[in-house]
Amino acid sequence: xxxxxxxxxxxxxxxxxxxxxxxxxxxxxxxxxxxxxxxxxxxxxxxxxxxxxxxxxxxxxxxxxxxxxxxxxxxxxxxxxxxxxxxxxxxxxxxxxxxxxxxxxxxxxxxxxxxxxxxxxxxxxxxxxxxxxxxxxxxxxxxxxxxxxxxxxxxxxxxxxxxxxxxxxxxxxxxxxxxxxxxxxxxxxxxxxxxxxxxxxxxxxxxxxxxxxxxxxxxxxxxxxxxxxxxxxxxxxxxxxxxxxxxxxxxxxxxxxxxxxxxxxxxxxxxxxxxxxxxxxxxxxxxxxxxxxxxxx
DNA sequence: CGGTTACCCTGGATGC
DNA sequence: TGCATCCAGGGTAACC
Numbered sequence: 001x002x003x004x005x006x007x008x009x010x011x012x013x014x015x016x017x018x019x020x021x022x023x024x025x026x027x028x029x030x031x032x033x034x035x036x037x038x039x040x041x042x043x044x045x046x047x048x049x050x051x052x053x054x055x056x057x058x059x060x061x062x063x064x065x066x067x068x069x070x071x072x073x074x075x076x077x078x079x080x081x082x083x084x085x086x087x088x089x090x091x092x093x094x095x096x097x098x099x100x101x102x103x104x105x106x107x108x109x110x111x112x113x114x115x116x117x118x119x120x121x122x123x124x125x126x127x128x129x130x131x132x133x134x135x136x137x138x139x140x141x142x143x144x145x146x147x148x149x150x151x152x153x154x155x156x157x158x159x160x161x162x163x164x165x166x167x168x169x170x171x172x173x174x175x176x177x178x179x180x181x182x183x184x185x186x187x188x189x190x191x192x193x194x195x196x197x198x199x200x201x202x203x204x205x206x207x208x209x210x211x212x213x214x215x216x217x218x219x220x221x222x223x224x225x226x227x228x229x230x231x232x233x234x235x236x237x238x239x240x241x242x243x244x245x246x247x248x249x250x251x252x253x254x255x256x257x258x259x260x261x262x263x264x265x266x267x268x269x270x271x272x273x274x275x276x277x278x279x280x281x282x283x284x285x286x287x288x289x290x291x292x293x294x295x296x297x
Numbered sequence: 298c299g300g301t302t303a304c305c306c307t308g309g310a311t312g313c
Numbered sequence: 314t315g316c317a318t319c320c321a322g323g324g325t326a327a328c329c
Contacts, residue, residue, distance in 0.1 A: 001322035032306095059323075076322045079307080092307090112306045114323070164324080171322055220310075223322065241322095262301065266321085271298070 001224050002076045003059060004138055004169030005212035006232065008084050013055045013183030013227030014106065016086055018051045018063070023064055024101040028117075031093040033110065037120040043132030045069055045119060046097075058134045070121040074108060082227045083107045090229070101151040111222070138169035143202045150190040150198065157193065157201070158186035170205070172266045173218055178204045179270065185270050185277045187260050211237075240269040250274050277297035 002010065013271040018096060026046040028039045039046070050066035061082075063072040074080070083090050095117055108117065120126035148265040149158070149166050160166055161175045170178065179186050181204035184197055193201070217224055217232030220242065225231060235242070239249050244257035248271040260268050 003322065006322080009299080053325070075323080110306095111308070114306060116324090159300090162323090173322060199326075204329085221321080264302075264325090265304095 001078045002081065002217070003174050004056075004209055005062060005174070005215075005234065006081075006217035007056050007059050007076065007169075008044055008213050008214045009226055009232065010076070011054050011061055012225050013084075014061070014082055016106065017106060017227070018097075018100070020050065020052070020053055022048065022050050023097050024048065024100040025098045027096040027098065028094075029096060029114065032145045033115055033117045035116050036120060042117075045121075046072065057138060058129045059135065060130075060169065064123060068123075070119060071123050071126055071127065073116075073118045073120060075116040076110070077112075077114040077115050077116070078108040079112040079223065080108065080261060081224055081228060082222060083109060083225070084227050086229065088240045104229075134164055134168040135166045136168065138205055141202075141205075143199065146202050147195070147198045149173055150201075152191065153188075154191050156187040156262055157184055157190045157259060157266060158260065160190040161201075161205075162263070169209070172263075172268075173238070173241045174212065175206055175207045176269045177212075177238055179239045180275060183274050183276075185275045185276050186270055187277065192204035221254050240271060242269065244269060248274055 016251065019060065021181070023046055025044050028034055028042060031039050034042060046065070049069045051063050052066045053064040055062040055064065061074045061076070083106070083108065090107065090109050092109045092111045093107045094113070095109050097106040098127065098258040099105060102271070135149065146167070147286050148161055153160050153166070158175050158179060162172065167244060178201065182197065184193070184201060212234040215232055215234040215237070216226055218238070219225060219232040221233035240255050243255045245254050246253055247253070251270055251271065251273050253273040254259055255269055256272050257267050257269050
């Protein structure tokens, strides 16, 4: 479920509650999610440790423990998320972090149990593993780097944007929204994109993700919530994702839901008029060709 | 190697 | 009403 904006919102919500606090004890309710350590080892090492930092790496949450106690890495995947303790207990609690100072706890919940909770003894080694398995963060990548990386693959642009090794943080919702805003068809081969296309995609990535973080992410059904149990507001202003049959906000054409090569298990939503399968702008838009987007064919 | 598919898991929605 | 089927924000092993 959570993509970059949701995970960033989780991390921002966790920091005030967790950073510089002592984790009195950790309780692994569901060992199924645990990786890299036994329940006993995990509970022993983390119990009594101090959380020094809480970071986001792509769609992963990293808790850095003090006194060289390593780090905890949590992947929410589809339905994972954190909640600060409240009188009402949420369902599907998988790991509990009991805090010492204010008598409080942080719950990690995950309905579908696809999430992962891992402990790494060597923080530096773990950071190197991140560097290998994740590309540059989608919020930080510069245009030249993005263009070079996309230029190296003939895969469809949407599949490429969702490849965490190419670019970290973008998932199904925001890939759809980015490509709509950039007016690029999701199946356009990444290596065929023009400099103008790439410029719009780069700008759309920053714009969409920044707005989504400001809205605290996207919620629907019983899915993602903030650490306070609140819904994110971005899906009130999304253009295409989960809007099949509804009018495109730009041209009124009904939004299409489909499945595309390389992503057959995930739905893709787009506007067939705004996101033409051909190169946009009615011709190749070179560095000198600054023609704006034409609205009609 | 690059690209694609099957599969992990659960609960809610949909269909017969 | 009851039961079967489909579906979902992600990632990775295994395959061609």
